[in-house]
Amino acid sequence: MSEIILKTEKLCKNFGGLKATDNISLDFERGKVHAILGPNGAGKTTLINLLSGELLPSSGRILFKGYDITDARPEKISRIGIGRSFQKTNILPGFSCLQNCWIGAQSCLMTSMRFFRPAKHLREVHRRADHALQLCGLSSKRNQIAATMSYGEQRQLEIAMMLATEPELLLLDEPLAGMGSEESQQVTELLKELAKEQTLILIEHDMDAVFSLADTITVMVDGAELETGNVDQIRNSKAVQDAYLGHDEEDAA
Amino acid sequence: MHTVTRPIIIFLCICLVMLLLFPAVGSPFYTELVTRIMILSIFTISLDLLIGFTGLVSFGHAAFFGIGAYLLAILFNDVEHINYWWSLTLTLSMTGMAALVIGWLSIRTSGIYFIMLTLAFAQMCFYFFFESPHFGGDDGIFLMNKPEIMLGSRQLVDLENEHHYYYFVLAWLVGVYLFLSMILRAPFGHVLIAIKANEQRVRALGYSTPHYKLVSFVIAGTIAGLAGFLEAAHTSFVTPAYLGWHESGMAIMMVILGGMGTLFGPVIGTFIVVLLQDFLPGFTEHWKLIMGGIIIGVVLFLPNGVAGLIYSLTNRLSSKSKEAGREHV
Ligand SMILES: Nc1ncnc2c1ncn2[C@@H]1O[C@H](COP(=O)(O)OP(=O)(O)OP(=O)(O)O)[C@@H](O)[C@H]1O
Numbered sequence A: 001m002s003e004i005i006l007k008t009e010k011l012c013k014n015f016g017g018l019k020a021t022d023n024i025s026l027d028f029e030r031g032k033v034h035a036i037l038g039p040n041g042a043g044k045t046t047l048i049n050l051l052s053g054e055l056l057p058s059s060g061r062i063l064f065k066g067y068d069i070t071d072a073r074p075e076k077i078s079r080i081g082i083g084r085s086f087q088k089t090n091i092l093p094g095f096s097c098l099q100n101c102w103i104g105a106q107s108c109l110m111t112s113m114r115f116f117r118p119a120k121h122l123r124e125v126h127r128r129a130d131h132a133l134q135l136c137g138l139s140s141k142r143n144q145i146a147a148t149m150s151y152g153e154q155r156q157l158e159i160a161m162m163l164a165t166e167p168e169l170l171l172l173d174e175p176l177a178g179m180g181s182e183e184s185q186q187v188t189e190l191l192k193e194l195a196k197e198q199t200l201i202l203i204e205h206d207m208d209a210v211f212s213l214a215d216t217i218t219v220m221v222d223g224a225e226l227e228t229g230n231v232d233q234i235r236n237s238k239a240v241q242d243a244y245l246g247h248d249e250e251d252a253a
Numbered sequence B: 001m002h003t004v005t006r007p008i009i010i011f012l013c014i015c016l017v018m019l020l021l022f023p024a025v026g027s028p029f030y031t032e033l034v035t036r037i038m039i040l041s042i043f044t045i046s047l048d049l050l051i052g053f054t055g056l057v058s059f060g061h062a063a064f065f066g067i068g069a070y071l072l073a074i075l076f077n078d079v080e081h082i083n084y085w086w087s088l089t090l091t092l093s094m095t096g097m098a099a100l101v102i103g104w105l106s107i108r109t110s111g112i113y114f115i116m117l118t119l120a121f122a123q124m125c126f127y128f129f130f131e132s133p134h135f136g137g138d139d140g141i142f143l144m145n146k147p148e149i150m151l152g153s154r155q156l157v158d159l160e161n162e163h164h165y166y167y168f169v170l171a172w173l174v175g176v177y178l179f180l181s182m183i184l185r186a187p188f189g190h191v192l193i194a195i196k197a198n199e200q201r202v203r204a205l206g207y208s209t210p211h212y213k214l215v216s217f218v219i220a221g222t223i224a225g226l227a228g229f230l231e232a233a234h235t236s237f238v239t240p241a242y243l244g245w246h247e248s249g250m251a252i253m254m255v256i257l258g259g260m261g262t263l264f265g266p267v268i269g270t271f272i273v274v275l276l277q278d279f280l281p282g283f284t285e286h287w288k289l290i291m292g293g294i295i296i297g298v299v300l301f302l303p304n305g306v307a308g309l310i311y312s313l314t315n316r317l318s319s320k321s322k323e324a325g326r327e328h329v
């Protein structure tokens, strides 16, 4: 068994009386794609928010490469190599694609508290921003203002901004949500490409994508872990079909 | 985000030449008035760094203008030979400290709470000077001697000479403009502008945004202190009104009127407002009404202020010769 890059221990998050995350203990292996499934409101985004420092857990611990990062703030999490994308598109709408990625790329500097030389002379930042745009197929749109792009392209930019920080662990919150089938295909290919080098924690409703990408799948219901296993185990699990896959078909119908 | 295009640079150079030539043609009264406007412009430019570039709407920025002015008047009240550079350094570092404390406490909040906190701090400073008989109370305080601007043993600028002071202030205005353009082009500026657009996302990309906001607040406060210092050295007289909410409000108005987020916009806004205040009373006693109407008109019809109008005009002029594929980083 390979190295555990991220580990949660009895992680809980309560919103008032609601247990949005209920005693989650999971191991995420380096180099693998770990998908998290669950019906709407299962607490998937909340879990990502805990891992990325956006929310502080009510109890429990988070360990990244053995270090306790339970109380770390989002900027710290990003700096140690964990990137995230948001379910609700969260970009700088008035900026060009390049500028959006630039901010992510500039975090390769020790600090951006630099006041004298123009930023545009920073070669490494250029390289990172260009690379992220290219990976997401946005190179031709680099000077287009983000707000004027199609919804699918904005979703791609959302991923590109995260990639510009060159994380080793990627937290992806429904990267395919709302995309057309062609775009969705492209992004699935991109995720496959990324999975070769990096570790992915992927929340996604698109079953085809999940089953084709994931090495491990965890199914969540009402904030708690229902079952974790490989693709075949989850596909054939009675409990999962009752709790989730069944739901999904009802929803679709 | 506004980028400074070539036509804008040409426009700014023309303005600069006009300012350079003005004392040759303008009467002493107007030379003095423009000197005052340029000092106020330094103040409003610094506010633009907060409002237009960092997304911090400070309603107490005049506090730093007043603190800068008072520090000069208090610390050097009866000093016979005030060394300009020494008094400037002392005043600015102390104003910077004040901005650090007030900023440190204020930037934890955002939106309306930030506005209220900065206003409350400024009013505290106002009442401190207003009610302290030691510092002149509501009458204000006089500075007995003007600072002496020496370079070695030679006098560089004679503060009693209105033309000298005019050019001296103009040099400061250009210096502040260039300084702020520099930091805005540097990595620091990129982060600031992004914070204004979407602070949460910038945080998630690895930036401790409160630190950036605080540094921006301190820079802006220090530059406001510089403006206060220049004003006190100019008039040799400081009153508590310098710190009042009225001054802060006027400054916000000048920034918005001129066009926030452009650096040169606030300078235009300051010129327009002060010159209107000077001209309008000559026409009618209801000039404040007209002034209000003009401001409402600009806000309604020029959402990006006068600078926005200049941008769209120059864009139209240069659209034929537009450089294709220009990158705006
Ligand atoms: N900030 C919050 N305050 C209060 N309740 C919250 C908050 N964020 C989430 N919740 C609640 O926690 C539960 C889990 O929400 P979460 O967004 O994590 O679900 P999800 O699995 O991501 O759902 P979806 O598939 O719709 O994205 C929901 O019932 C939601 O209403």
Ligand SMILES: [Mg+2]
Binding pocket: A044, A045, A046, A087, A173
């Ligand atoms: Mg969600």
